[in-house]
Amino acid sequence: MTASTAPGLLRFITCGSVDDGKSTLLGRLLYDAGTVPDDQLAALARDSRRLHADAGDALDFALLTDGLDAEREQGITIDVAYRYFHTARRSFIVADCPGHEQYTRNMATGASNAELAVVLVDARKGLLPQTRRHTYICSLLGIRQVVLAVNKMDLVDCDEAVYREISEAYRALAQTLGITSVACLPVIAPGGDNVGARSARMPWYRGPSLLELLEAADAAPTRAADFRMPVQWVNRPDQSFRGYAGTICGGRVARGDEVVVQPGVQHARIERIVTADGDLDSAGDGQAVTLCLDREIDVSRGDVIADARHPAPVADQFACHLLWLGDAALLPNRTYWLKLGTRTVNARVMSLKHKVDVNSQAKLAARQLVLNEVGYCTLGLDDEVAFEAYADNRTLGGFILIDRQSNATVACGMLDFALGRSANVHWQHVDIDKSVRAASKGQQPLCLWFTGLSGAGKSTIANLVERRLHALGCHTYLLDGDNVRHGINKDLGFTPEDRVENIRRIAEVAHLMVDAGLIVLVSAISPYRSERQSARELFAAAEFMEVFVDTPLEECERRDPKGLYRKARAGTIRNFTGIDAPYERPAAPDIHLLSGGQHAEQLAEQVVARVLAGIDGTIHG
Amino acid sequence: MSTDNAPTHSHLDDLEAESIHIFREVAASFRHPVMLYSIGKDSSVLLHLLRKAFHPARPPMPLLHVDTTWKFREMIAFRERVAAAGDVQVLVHINQDGVRQGISPLTHGATVHTDVMKTQALKQALDQYGFDAAIGGARRDEEKSRAKERIFSFRNAQHRWDPKRQRPEFWHTFNTHIRKGESVRVFPLSNWTEMDVWLYIRRENIPVVPLYFARPRPVVARDGALIMVDDERFTLREDEAVEMREVRFRTLGCYPLTGAVESSADTLDKIIREMADSRSSERQGRVIDHDPTASMERKKQEGYF
Ligand SMILES: Nc1nc2c(ncn2[C@@H]2O[C@H](COP(=O)(O)OP(=O)(O)O)[C@@H](O)[C@H]2O)c(=O)[nH]1
Numbered sequence: 001m002t003a004s005t006a007p008g009l010l011r012f013i014t015c016g017s018v019d020d021g022k023s024t025l026l027g028r029l030l031y032d033a034g035t036v037p038d039d040q041l042a043a044l045a046r047d048s049r050r051l052h053a054d055a056g057d058a059l060d061f062a063l064l065t066d067g068l069d070a071e072r073e074q075g076i077t078i079d080v081a082y083r084y085f086h087t088a089r090r091s092f093i094v095a096d097c098p099g100h101e102q103y104t105r106n107m108a109t110g111a112s113n114a115e116l117a118v119v120l121v122d123a124r125k126g127l128l129p130q131t132r133r134h135t136y137i138c139s140l141l142g143i144r145q146v147v148l149a150v151n152k153m154d155l156v157d158c159d160e161a162v163y164r165e166i167s168e169a170y171r172a173l174a175q176t177l178g179i180t181s182v183a184c185l186p187v188i189a190p191g192g193d194n195v196g197a198r199s200a201r202m203p204w205y206r207g208p209s210l211l212e213l214l215e216a217a218d219a220a221p222t223r224a225a226d227f228r229m230p231v232q233w234v235n236r237p238d239q240s241f242r243g244y245a246g247t248i249c250g251g252r253v254a255r256g257d258e259v260v261v262q263p264g265v266q267h268a269r270i271e272r273i274v275t276a277d278g279d280l281d282s283a284g285d286g287q288a289v290t291l292c293l294d295r296e297i298d299v300s301r302g303d304v305i306a307d308a309r310h311p312a313p314v315a316d317q318f319a320c321h322l323l324w325l326g327d328a329a330l331l332p333n334r335t336y337w338l339k340l341g342t343r344t345v346n347a348r349v350m351s352l353k354h355k356v357d358v359n360s361q362a363k364l365a366a367r368q369l370v371l372n373e374v375g376y377c378t379l380g381l382d383d384e385v386a387f388e389a390y391a392d393n394r395t396l397g398g399f400i401l402i403d404r405q406s407n408a409t410v411a412c413g414m415l416d417f418a419l420g421r422s423a424n425v426h427w428q429h430v431d432i433d434k435s436v437r438a439a440s441k442g443q444q445p446l447c448l449w450f451t452g453l454s455g456a457g458k459s460t461i462a463n464l465v466e467r468r469l470h471a472l473g474c475h476t477y478l479l480d481g482d483n484v485r486h487g488i489n490k491d492l493g494f495t496p497e498d499r500v501e502n503i504r505r506i507a508e509v510a511h512l513m514v515d516a517g518l519i520v521l522v523s524a525i526s527p528y529r530s531e532r533q534s535a536r537e538l539f540a541a542a543e544f545m546e547v548f549v550d551t552p553l554e555e556c557e558r559r560d561p562k563g564l565y566r567k568a569r570a571g572t573i574r575n576f577t578g579i580d581a582p583y584e585r586p587a588a589p590d591i592h593l594l595s596g597g598q599h600a601e602q603l604a605e606q607v608v609a610r611v612l613a614g615i616d617g618t619i620h621g
Numbered sequence: 622m623s624t625d626n627a628p629t630h631s632h633l634d635d636l637e638a639e640s641i642h643i644f645r646e647v648a649a650s651f652r653h654p655v656m657l658y659s660i661g662k663d664s665s666v667l668l669h670l671l672r673k674a675f676h677p678a679r680p681p682m683p684l685l686h687v688d689t690t691w692k693f694r695e696m697i698a699f700r701e702r703v704a705a706a707g708d709v710q711v712l713v714h715i716n717q718d719g720v721r722q723g724i725s726p727l728t729h730g731a732t733v734h735t736d737v738m739k740t741q742a743l744k745q746a747l748d749q750y751g752f753d754a755a756i757g758g759a760r761r762d763e764e765k766s767r768a769k770e771r772i773f774s775f776r777n778a779q780h781r782w783d784p785k786r787q788r789p790e791f792w793h794t795f796n797t798h799i800r801k802g803e804s805v806r807v808f809p810l811s812n813w814t815e816m817d818v819w820l821y822i823r824r825e826n827i828p829v830v831p832l833y834f835a836r837p838r839p840v841v842a843r844d845g846a847l848i849m850v851d852d853e854r855f856t857l858r859e860d861e862a863v864e865m866r867e868v869r870f871r872t873l874g875c876y877p878l879t880g881a882v883e884s885s886a887d888t889l890d891k892i893i894r895e896m897a898d899s900r901s902s903e904r905q906g907r908v909i910d911h912d913p914t915a916s917m918e919r920k921k922q923e924g925y926f
Contacts, residue, residue: 079769233648286635
C-alpha cells in the first residue's frame with residue numbers, strides 16, 4: 001500500500017468564516033472535478049434562476065453545499081458535513097466545517113482525520129482573528145499542510161499586490177503555529193478561477209490550481225516510523241488458531257520480527273500476518289491485519305504490539321492539550337474514562353496549567369474548562385499505557401475522555417510527553433498487610449459512606465452507628481466532612497472543583513484507614529455521583545457501603561441545625577447544596593435510609609444490622 | 622468522463638481497512654451486535670467486509686433481514702443462497718401485525734408501508750433479540766441529510782435519534798459506552814461512494830443480486846417510473862400495459878416502490894462505465910410515492926415555498 005505510486009485517498013477540511021465564500025468554493029470544486037450528477041446540475045440551474053433572477057444563467061455553486069446554511073437558518077446544531085469526489089488522479093473526502101468560534105469542537109472533529117486544510121480569506125478583508133483561530137485548531141489537531149485560498153480577487157481588481165501582502169502575512173502566521181507546508185493561491189470562487197483551471201484574469205499567478213494542489217498533496221500524515229499496532233480483538237475460533245486483530249498505526253512489520261506486547265515487557269516473534277486474502281510477508285501503516293505470535297503470551301484488547309527494538313514509551317502521567325467538548329465543565333480531579341487507541345482506563349486531570357485563548361493563543365489562568373476551550377494539563381491515569389506524542393502518531397497520542405455518568409464524549413486530548421514521576425516513585429512492599437492488621441483486630445475492615453444533604457442527619461446517624469460498633473468491640477473511626485475541612489482540606493472551598501478534590505482526599509484517607517484494618521464511617525454531603533463512584537472503586541466490593549440518608553430538602557431546611565440554609569436563601573453563602581448547588585441522588589445505594597417519621601436510633605439500627613450481617617457472613621460465618 | 626477517470630485502487634484499500642476497523646470495534650465493544658442485511662449491493666459489500674474482518678473465525682454476529690414481504694423474488698432467492706453458505710446466521714423478521722392488517726405499498730402508500738413494515742418491524746426485531754449495536758450499510762454520499770451522520774450513531778432506549786446526544790467523533794477512536802436499553806447504529810461504509818462500492822465489487826468479485834444487471838424485464842410505466850411486475854399482487858390500472866424492456870436497478874427495495882432504469886449494462890465493467898458517463902443520482906429511482914395524501918402534502922410545501 002505504501003509502495004503504491006498512485007496517491008491515496010486525501011482527507012482534507014475547508015475552513016472559513018461566514019461569507020468568505022467557502023460554500024461557493026467547495027461547490028465549484030465539486031463541479032470542476034465533474035462529480036455533480038446531471039439531475040443535481042439541473043436542479044442547481046433551476047434554483048439559481050429562482051433565487052437570483054437578475055443574474056442570468058450564472059450558477060450559484062453555494063447551493064450544492066448549502067447544508068450548513070440551512071442549519072444556520074433553522075438554528076439547529078451546525079455540524080461537519082462530509083463530501084466525496086474524485087478526479088482521474090485521486091479520491092477526496094472533504095470535511096466541510098463551520099467556522100464560528102462556537103463550533104470549534106465541530107471543526108476539530110473534522111480536522112482530526114484530515115491531512116490538509118484549505119483556509120479561506122476574503123481578499124478585501126485580509127487575515128482576520130478567525131483565520132488565526134482556524135489555523136491554530138488545524139495545528140493543534142496535527143494538520144501540517146495548509147492551502148490558503150485568497151478569494152474574491154475580482155473585488156480587488158485582481159491586484160497581485162493585495163494577494164502578495166495577504167499570502168506573505170499568512171506564511172508568517174502559519175510558521176509561528178507550527179504549520180510546515182503552506183501553499184497560497186488567488187481564486188474567484190464563482191468563476192472557478194484557479195479552482196479547476198488557471199485564471200485568465202490573473203495571468204501573474206503561474207502556480208497550480210486548487211484541484212492540482214490537492215491532487216499532488218502528500219497524503220501520509222506524520223507518523224512514527226516504528227511498528228505499532230493496538231490490539232482490537234483476539235481472534236480465537238478454536239484451539240488451533242490464536243491471532244490478534246488490529247489496524248497498524250505506524251511503521252511496518254514482517255514475518256519473523258521480534259515484538260513486545262505493551263505496556264508489559266513480554267517478547268515474541270511474528271509467526272504469521274493473516275488476512276482474508278492470504279498471509280502476508282509484511283504489512284504497514286493503515287492496514288487491518290491479524291498477527292499470530294510464535295509463543296503463548298498474554299495479549300488482550302488494549303495492548304499495543306510494538307517493535308521490540310524500539311518499543312513505545314510507557315507511562316501513567318502526561319502533559320497534554322485538552323479540547324473540552326462537554327456541555328458540563330471539566331472538573332480537575334474528577335475521574336473520567338480515557339480511550340487511547342483501543343485501551344480504556346480511568347484518568348483525571350491532576351492540574352490545569354493554563355487555558356489557551358483560541359483566537360490569540362495567549363495562556364490564561366484557569367480552574368475549569370468549558371465547551372470549546374483548550375487547556376494544557378497534567379493527566380494522571382490509574383494504569384500505565386503505551387503511547388506516542390501526538391505530533392508523531394495520532395492514534396497513540398490522541399485520546400477521548402468519556403463522562404462516566406452520562407457516557408458523553410467530553411474531551412479530546414493530544415498527548416505531549418510523559419511526566420517522570422511514576423518511573424521514580426515505586427510502590428514499596430510491606431510485609432504486614434491489610435489482612436494481617438484486620439485479623440489482629442478480629443474484624444472485617446469496612447468503609448461506610450454516608451451521603452445526603454446538609455442537615456439530613458448523616459453525622460448524627462454515623463455517630464450512633466459508631467457508638468454501637470464500638471460497644472461491640474469493633475475498631476472504628478468517624479471521618480466527618482466538616483472536621484476534615486479544618487485540617488487536611490483546609491485549602492478547599494465549595495466550588496465544584498474543590499468539592500471534587502475534597503471527596504477525593506476523604507476517600508483516599510478512608511482507604512488508608514481501611515488498609516489499617518479499621519471500620520471507617522465517612523460523613524460528607526458528597527453531592528456528585530461521579531466522585532462517590534470513584535471512592536467506591538478504591539475499595540474491594542465487600543469493603544464499601546454507600547448509605548444514602550434520604551431526607552427531603554424541606555425537612556433539612558426546617559431543621560437547619562447550623563443556620564446555613566437561612567444564610568444560603570439570603571444569599572450570604574454561595575454554592576450551597578440543595579439551594580444553588582446540585583445534589584445527585586444515588587441511583588443504587590447499598591443502604592437507603594428514608595428518614596421520614598423514623599428516629600435517628602432506628603435508622604442507625606438498620607445500618608448496624610447490615611454491618612453485622614456482613615461480618616457474620618465473612619468472618620464468623 | 623471515462624472509466625479511467627475512476628479513482629485509483631489504493632484508496633479502496635484505505636476504505637476497506639477503515640471499515641474492517643469499525644467492524645472489529647463493534648465486535649469487541651458490544652455484547653450483542655447484529656448486521657442489518659438488506660440484500661442490496663451495499664449489504665453484499667458489508668457481508669464481504671464482515672467475513673474479512675474476522676477471518677479465519679466465522680463472523681461473530683448474525684445478519685438480520687427485515688422482510689417487508691414485497692421484496693423482489695430474486696432478492697429473496699439471493700438471501701437464501703447467503704444463508705445456505707452456513708458461515709453466518711441469517712435472521713428474518715416480518716412484522717406480523719402489519720401482515721394481519723394487510724399493509725401493502727399498493728393500497729396504503731409508501732409512507733405507511735415503509736413505517737409499518739420497515740421502521741416498526743426493525744424496532745420489534747431489535748427489541749426482541751436485545752441487540753445493542755446494529756450495523757447498517759448507509760453511506761454519507763447517498764443524500765444531503767446523511768452527510769452529517771456519525772459512524773457510531775447513538776439511539777436512546779426508544780430507538781430515537783437524539784441530535785443533542787450525538788457524540789463528536791475524533792480519529793477512529795469511537796465512544797462505545799451505552800447504558801442498558803440504549804443502542805447504536807454503526808455505518809462502516811460511511812465514507813464509501815456509490816462508485817467505490819462498484820469498483821470494490823468488481824475487484825473482490827462479490828456476488829450481487831442479478832437485478833443490478835440489464836436484462837429484458839416486464840415493466841409498467843407508472844407515475845414517471847418503470848415498475849417491474851414481479852408477481853400477481855401487482856394489478857394494472859386502466860391505461861397501463863406491461864412491456865418488455867431492457868432495464869436494470871441502481872438500488873433495490875420493495876418492487877412496487879423501486880424504479881428501473883433503461884440500460885444495456887449487463888456486466889460490472891459496463892455498469893461502472895455507465896455510471897461514470899451518465900452521472901445521475903443514485904436515489905433518483907428510489908421510493909416512488911404512491912400515497913396520494915403524502916404527495917399532496919409535498920405539493921403544498923412546494924407551492925408554499
Ligand atoms: N465577487 C465574489 N463574490 C464571491 C466570491 N466567493 C463567494 N462570493 C460571494 O460571497 C457570498 C458568500 O459566499 P458563501 O459561499 O455563501 O460563503 P460562506 O458563508 O463562507 O459559505 C455569496 O454571495 C457569494 O456569491 C468571489 O470570489 N468573488
